[in-house]
Amino acid sequence: MQSQKSFAKNQASGTLYLVPTPIGNLGDMTYRAVEILKEVDVIASEDTRNTQKLLNHFEIETKQISFHEYNTHERVPELVERLKKGETIAQVSDAGMPSISDPGHDLVVACIEQDITVVPLPGANAALTALIASGLVPQPFYFFGFLNRKPVDQKRQLEKLANKEETLIFYEAPHRLKKTLTNMAGILGTDRSAVLCRELTKKFEEFLRGTLAELLEWASNNEIRGEFVVIVEGNSHAVVAGEELPEIPVEDQITNLISAGEKPTVAIKKVAKLRGLKKQDVYATYHHLNNDNSKNS
Template sequence: MTNHVPFVLMSFMVIGKETEKVQSQKSFAKDQASGTLYLVPTPIGNLGDMTFRAVEILKEVDIIASEDTRNTQKLLNHFEIETKQISFHEYNTHERVPELVERLKNGETIAQVSDAGMPSISDPGHDLVVACIKQGITVVPLPGANAGLTALIASGLEPQPFYFFGFLNRKPVEQKRQLEKLVNKEETLIFYEAPHRLKKTLTNMSSILGKDRSAVLCRELTKKFEEFLRGTLAELLEWANDNEIRGEFVVIVEGNSHAVQPGEQLPEIPIEDQINNLISAGEKPTAAIKKVAKLRGLKKQDVYALYHHLNDKDQPD
């Protein structure tokens, strides 16, 4: 790790004097009053990526809470794991969380797994983690496969800082709103997308984030047909329109190197350049002019005239 701050903070909590406001979890204390919830990553494609520790934990726990029991059973069969499963997905969260917490309070150990990769990110595991923390139940995470980071390190785009978003909203209007909020993000952006929605998502990304933004489509990670497609958002959209789309995708998009934040624009930057930076980032010209006028405290009509080199008599009403 290059950033040692988390380690310093952790050390302080262990050796420092604990206060009533700090909840301390010693994950492997021998005098645990309840069971332990293990967050166990599973392979994102290649079964060889399963860790020895993950297999060991899945064999030792009392029960496995699985996003899809049929899918997880294939994994269990491959590694000769006989532990029983219980379904835990987005449609039974409200009933399952109290049930699983109660079992943990009674001393049972539970492993939570998703269909693929790290649990508690794109599944309801987070709700269970929060409930356990509130009850003082130990939560132990295991390291393992993650599609977003696996794609990022091979993308060729800046690996840090990055902004993990995951799945965008399926509704077109909501998806556009989400992307509009990401236009000025300087961090490399990480998204997940299903094959049948990829074209529409790339269309919106190209329109809103900017067609010249560099991006990478990462398909079928760790599997036989793993593929990386690199280009601009416009080029990748063209590829998607010309090819049959198969497999799950991670979409990596470069950050905005011309991001415009309120109060951060230098006064000496010409208004025309400032507007063009916004347009390059995906803003429509009218919206860019309006934003620059607001940032500089000018009238929109004056900025419009300056940008289009109009005389007073040529300005629109």
């Protein structure tokens, strides 16, 4: 067991502050966050160029050090050593809460192992900001973040989530949104209620509420811009604990995609790719065709 008293005096080492930054609107920066960033010895930033704009706006002159997914192994030991020597460090991501979609978690774990104080600051968070305005059940919720970019791996992830009763929260980039919605409609079902939350806290903030089929149709007919939080309602017909969750039949998955606006040939091709099957086999299953072997048996 380990006990941390965050603000105890005469601590042997420095303190790591986890400082959230605005997700779009600079007015969401807290007084405390600005104060901490001014007082610490160094700021560990996911993107120093991006963070510098924030520092300039609030007249913060603290030096930065880069800390991102590509230099984690090098930086974590370095930052821990600096903390052990008594320095104070603030870790920030490009936007929102640090340690969620950046390597901050690795640094937090390393600090805890070395009994270094870790102090989190509250602040802007895209997932919760989107959730409370979505209109979907706010609790319980399941935060997933970014789905895998590879179609097959994304399909497996969604199949594991298909039976969850909690409201699901995802992050997605604009150029991947349509493909992700296609997979969601095909696996979770076209009639699931969902909300696309775009450009949160910014001038063009927008909430698109509807079924996955309707949102996929929107994504297919509009220019997609901005970062998205995707909120999907939980499964109201979830399988009882202990029961095996059956995989959605091929025919139903194709029908879901067609209902969402895909052409039959395109839907068959996508389902075949998602399931790792031959397109002709999926075609035969959907059209209830028997192969030559079955005819001769």
